[in-house]
Amino acid sequence: MITHLLQSAPSILDNDFYKFTMQQAVVRLFPSAMARYSFINRGKHRFPEGFGSALQERISEMAKLRLTNEEKNFLKINCPYLDPLYLDFLAGYRYDPNEVNIVQNGTDIDLHIEGHWYRSILWEVPIMALICELYYEMTDGKRISDEMLIDQTVVKAKRFQSLGVNIAEFGTRRRHSYHVQKLVIDTFNREGRKTFVGTSNVHFAMLHQTKPIGTHAHEWFMYHAAVYGFPQANATSLQHWVDVFRGDLGIALSDTYTTDVFLSQFDKMFSKLFDGVRQDSGKPIEFADKIIAHYNQLGIDPLTKIIIFSDGLDYEKVARITDHCRGKIGFSFGIGTNLSNDVGLEAMNIVIKMTQTRQENGKWMHVVKLSDNPDKNTGNADMIAAAKTILNIEQ
Structure with missing residues (x-):
């Protein structure tokens, strides 16, 4: 064992x-x-x-x-x-x-x-x-062989590279295995150097001598909502993040209490200070349009900011998002299961x-x-209902 x-x-x-x-x-x-x-x-x-x-x-x-x-x-x-x-x-x-x-x-x-x-x-x-x-x-x-896994990863790397986009590997939590994740990252790093920017896995980032990628997760905002109240959850979470990291790690997660509620507190100070936002639920094209409009309304050039897309991505989704966002706002992609667990099994x-x-x-x-996707809502049903009432969320 x-x-x-x-x-x-x-x-x-x-x-x-x-x-x-x-x-x-x-x-x-x-x-x-x-x-x-x-x-x-x-x-x-x-x-x-x-x-x-x-x-x-x-x-x-x-x-x-x-x-x-x-x-x-x-x-x-x-x-x-x-x-x-x-x-x-x-x-x-x-x-x-x-x-x-x-x-x-x-x-x-x-x-x-x-x-x-x-x-x-x-x-x-x-x-x-x-x-x-x-x-x-x-x-x-019974998964596909290592040889088949390497071959299909090479194809993915070349396809993503042809789009001229940045791809990070985000697949640790639902990987098939350590071996598969390592093989995929090794292959992607070798065959897609113009597109592969690294991984959220700190161990593999060290193996490839690259900076690990990530900032914070939903639990950061969930804790603040419980302690400071739902109306102040986003703003207090962001302020505490700034207090600790002083401008580093500047990608804000936007969908713990829906993106609309987040943007109502993502004021000009936070919008200027944070480098961008991460999209983890909902419809990515609609999300991009909301973020672009938000920056424009505040007089901030969206091309100086970035969206990290990270929700259930594959090549087709990445291609559609790229076509929509190019020339409008900076963007990058974090891909999980489609890289670390695409081995012929569920x-x-x-x-x-x-x-x-x-x-x-x-x-x-x-x-x-x-979440922006109600199917991803988690937690006590009564507390979810209370949060929706307090934040005027209709789902």
Whole structure:
């Protein structure tokens, strides 16, 4: 079992970059905050007998992972906004498997994470990657060969390169396996140098000596909504981000409480200070038009800003978005499952989301997300209804 683990999680940096950037912000601003996360099986996948115990065993092995001196030096050189105090903290960080509880009921998995937010924040992505890898192992899914995977990745790289666009790999959380993700990134980096700009996976970014890509995720805004109230959630989240990173990591996630609500608080100061926004739900062309109109209304040239598109992308979507946005606004793409899990098997549709937070000596509070795509809404139903009422969201 350890052999499998070392293949799927060889490094504590085998995680999305925004988990580390958010962790620094949480350590700095909210060291006493607690968090709970839950697994959501959107695809109704049926897990085989013994899956829960096998997953728990692999998670237990993660306690052995630690930041090496080489990894610390990589972060110090390539990510100067990660301060020395945080890097020293990360060097001493160890996963605590006691924060993760797994129960298997037939073919269903009940998985919950609970702990201080600054600690539990790192679990989500590697656990999702482990779930996917273990699922394909235990269901004996027959993927395409390495040779076929390399060939199709070469074709993808050449097609994206022909569009003259920037592509980043965002596929860690739902990858087929560590091996497949590594092979895809290696191939894309070699064959698509004019289009491939890097990866959100910090471990693979280090292997290729490139800067990791990412800023923050929905949970950053969800926490702020619970603590500071829905009307102030976006503005307070952005201000706290600026307080920590002072202008670095300037791509703002826009759809935690719908893009329309976000833009109502993305005023001229924030619009000038942040380099751009990330689109993660809804219709990308409509989103682009909204963002362009927003910048124009504020007297900001949209061509000085950028949209990172990252929602379920493939070549056809990228081509349509490119054709629409070129000459109007800067744009780039983060592609996940279509790169890291396009192997001839059904890609898993799973998420792990923050569900509650608690302040020191306080009560647990529900956190929710109201996406531009209502199917992606997550959280307590009563709290979702309250948020819609308070924010005048009609879905």
